[in-house]
Amino acid sequence: MFRYASCFTSKERIQKEIEEADVGYNEPLEDEEEEEEACECDDEDDTILRTDLETSRGRDRRGKGIMYEGGRSGVTGRKRRGTTDRARRGMRPPSGRVPTGRSSVGSIKSFFLSYTSPGSQPQIRAAMTSKDMLYQAQKMVGKWFYDACIPFNATNSFQFQAMADAIVSIGPGFKMSSYYQLRGKILQDTAKEVSEHCDELKLSWKETGCSIMSDGWTDTRSRTLVNFLIYCPKGTMFLKSLDLSDVPKTAEILFNVFDNVVQEVGLANVVQFITDNATNYRAAGDLFFQKYGTFFWSPCVTHCVNLMLQDLNEMQDMKSAIDQCQEVTKFIYNNAYVLNLMKKFTKGVELIRPAQTRFATNVLTVQSVVKQRTPLRQMFASEEWTAYPHAHKRNASLVVNIIFNNEFWESCEAIESLCSISENPQVS
Structure with missing residues (x-):
């Protein structure tokens, strides 16, 4: 009797364990719920794609005993076990994509930080950098200046800090431009950008007008050169330079040279013409006034003080x-x-x-x-x-x-x- 009672008790215990195992069989596990929350961002695009595909398939498979809920099957809605463990160990998620935490769409300016601008807050990494590390970085920049014999006033260029920000945004391992890159594609692209900027300035002359400035000087080879610059509210641009070494500096010849520049810029765009205060330049200004009378001739203040x-x-x-x-x-x-x-x-x-x-x-x-x-x-x-x-x-x-x-x-x-x-x- 005791043996039959123990056997009956064992059958009840086994049956109870089977019933407990069947409870919640089709419900997601806790690890799977945590996995769905962790990988929600990564599988968002894949979920939308599967939803569209399986919804279309559901229309063709109606009546074949396959249940579709909202375009997703029960198998698709569940995550494979072990994915959470992979994510914790730093492995790739099932979709094969590595979550970056930021959108890949945006302006290129988002990659160049503006924490170096005046009044801005520095990065945590830059603020916690030791003085010795900061000095060593500055020292390497100085060594490059000394080795290449670059004047110290080159640091006053507004492109100097912008160059450093661009390098930092790439990160360690950035390879500087080569000799051939600087004299090739980079130079051509930069010249194109400058040309486009000058075209924008020329278009603004019709709206605001401009001033023509002439600067005469003598170089180391005793050549008499005259530079012409155009000023407008949007900026100043260099127009051209003329060699007048073999030309007598009479008022008539200077007037003809300046008149060609005025015609090149456009008579309707010129507001004033600025030259030196020498006698021949003043006479050329009087000839301008007699011929046109639509713009002013002004002497250079610096030359007057000189x-x-x-x-x-x-x-x-x-x-x-x-x-x-x-x-x-x-x-x-x-x-x-x-x-x-x-x-x-x-x-x-x-x-x-x-x-x-x-x-x-x-x-x-x-x-x-x-x-x-x-x-x-x-x-x-x-x-x-x-x-x-x-x-x-x-x-x-x-x-x-x-x-x-x-x-x-x-x-x-x-x-x-x-x-x-x-x-x-x-x-x-």
């Missing part, structure tokens, strides 16, 4: 003071010991301040000498100057006499008060 400084340099009193200043600076900068001694007393301040023209350089040098009057007198009266082996030579004694001459300082102060030139060394 001519004023040139006239001041030719005055006898000022010419003497300027010559004495040049004598002092020439002596100091031609002797290393005296130059270092001068920087010690002036605390590193230089006396020579170069400008775009020699006339402006002379006036700016006078201003610098006047400002360093006390340090210069202290230097030539110090024990360091007395210990200088060449302090008693003729040229050294001449400079000392100039520094302690009150008339020299009065003439320099007169020049400084007369020429109220800006502290900016670019002013000419």
